[in-house]
Amino acid sequence: MSINVEQLSFSYGRKTALSDLNFTLERGEFSALLGPNGAGKSTLFALLTRLFSLQSGSIQLQGLDLQKTPTQVMQQVGVVFQQSTLDLDLSVQQNLVYHAALHGFSSAEANARIAIELDRMSMADRANEKVRALNGGHRRRVEIARALLHQPSVLLLDEPTSGLDPQTRKILNQHVRQLCEDQQLTVLWATHLIDEIHANDRALLLHQGKLLSSSTGQNLCTLSGKEQLAHAFEHLTQQTVAAA
Amino acid sequence: MNMSSAQYWHCFRGVLVREYLRFIQQRTRFFSALVRPLLWLVVFAAGFRAALGIAIIEPYETYITYEVYIAPGLCCMILLFNGMQSSLSMVYDREMGSMRVLLMSPLPRWFLLVCKLLSIALVSLLQVYAFLLIALLVDVEPPLWGYLTALPAFLLVAVMLGAIGLFISSWIKQLENFAGVMNFVIFPMFFLSSALYPLWKMQEASEWLYWICSSNPFTYAVELVRHALYMKFDLLAFSVTLSTTILFSLLAINGFNPQRAAKGK
Structure with a gap:
């Protein structure tokens, strides 16, 4: 099942947590949600899981709107x-x-x-x-x-490996990838640990509530002119800080 | 796919079983919840027995000891503490994690909250009956059938207090910790009611205190239980308790907002 997020914004009072997010995750795709602490990852998860109510924008699963048909969406x-x-x-x-x-x-x-x-x-x-x-x-x-x-046909994981040792992190990550492949699960894996992401994964890069990129890890590297994803990630987030 | 009525039932059963399993896991909490009303019954009532004479009042048919008088109020005290504590922890405590799990259910949020309130209420009844069993030792002996006729009254009161607790935790930020709720909600509700003294006694002491006690829904909850325990039905008490339950359930469900709790963490 694909996930389609359009013009999603959210704020806590005056503080903007997410600003105009637009992205699509295809069926059977392993995508990573990257971002430093406070980037808005957990807020996005809270919205995707209906814990928070939408303020503006829409979230759809295979064309089903989360707000209009929550039962059908949450079953998936x-x-x-x-x-x-x-x-x-x-x-x-x-x-x-x-x-x-x-x-x-x-x-x-x-x-x-x-x-x-x-x-x-x-x-x-x-x-x-x-x-x-x-x-x-x-x-x-x-x-x-x-x-x-x-x-379900969609699996959302919010920093599932935090607090785990490197070996266990690797095993869990491989396991979920295998599930994604075997069952055509659409996976969104939030993390701030770059080594959990492969070059051909779609990487949603979130920073200060904005989506900086929703391309593959490889493209992120090309875009930033860096060889390693960690450096690309650092470069892109720092660029935003400098621009702000 | 829409959910069937069987699925709603399985959901309710699941929430209830979990509440029960948590209850039997936390035996120390169970015993400490019993100590409070038992202290009132055994120590406080013994001391006050001499000071307070109770005339023959409804639903009792004869003179009664002070222990007999305060027993229904102490049952409601158990429900009051349980209802407030469980509802608050639903929103603010470590329970927030389990609240997230609950809200991941595809069933409507109002239904999940009703399941939770009902389950908390049903499990609280075990404590109430354990208390009544011990109360037999100090000669609090309602008629045998009274234990059965009081059951729906206990359940209604438990849901009412749970709903009030959930409403408070959703709306009043300043009362986020339990100590605040004890001072500003539980104690005033308990002392300004007919739990410890009949209202006519209060009227003799102060007209305005009597007026406050008469406006307190907890008074009607206690009277409903008192009458039900002696196989009598107090229509006014039932009407006020039922209306308060419906009102606060609606307000609590309508005002329930995990976003507020998450922000407050």
Whole structure:
């Protein structure tokens, strides 16, 4: 499913958080949302997940408007939030059953889907453990399994690897890429860690609430005349600061 | 695809089960929530028994001890603390994370909030009945069927207090922490009601205090429970409690805004 964002702006009182964003993410595409802290990434996620109400502009999934048909849109969206939203005192299974119920699944449907998703994440043997007993990487895997329970066609991940060690970050990133390929999931992966982005990924570069680029990583490098994406990213964001 | 009624039911069941699981996980919170009303019942009531004589009043058919008088008010006190605490934590506490999960459901937001309020209310009832069980030890013995007839009254009062809590947390920024709510909402609501003393006693002391107590919805909640516990129905108390529940549920749902909570963090 494609995501189409048009003329999206948002402000907290007088402070503008997002200004006139326009971009499209194609079906089955892994896109990165890049930006330093305070760039507006979390606000964009809050709008994409209906946590915040739109102030101006529109968000559409495969032509369905988020504001007009929230039920249909939210059935297609899976989310992994920046901060863990798992209930630490409940088991992995109990957390997932809760999420499935929120999507209207019966117990039998939920258990069947949970078994599949936990297996996919190599977490099937941890189903009855309390989340508190899991390490950060495993908790993230559970959150990804949870986001996929209702078989969405869009997966939004807000800095899913923050606080994880490099090895775990790499594994998670590869895993989501594999999902994207296998299931034709449209993935938006917010991060400020450049090494998580491949040269041919679409990279939405957000800075001070504005979208500086929505091209591939490679094009970003060409555009900025830099060889490495990290340098291109630095160059483009600094240019904006200088222009401001 | 629109959601079916079965899906709505599964959603409600899921929210309720989670609330129950959290309740049994947090046993210390359960016991500490029971200590407060039990202190009132065992210590405060023992001390005040001599000072306060209770005449025969509705719904009681005979003279009663002070413990018997304040028991319904203390049940409502449990619901008051639970309702306020849970509703506030829904918006401001660490619970904000779980609120995000709740709001990711494709079902309408009003339905999710009603599910949450009802679930909190139903789980609070377990505490109320645990309290009533212990209260038997100090001779608070309502008729056996009274425990059943009081059930819908407890539920309605619990939803009313949860809705008031949610409304407050959505609108009054200054009361973001629980201590503020205790001082400015819970204590005035509790003390300015018929929970601890009959209103005619209050009228003898001060006409304007009596007027405030008579305008307090918590008074009617307590009276509804008091009557229901003795298998009687107080129409006025029911009407005021029901109207307050509907009014604050509508206001709370209408005013619910996670954006405000996120900004305040």
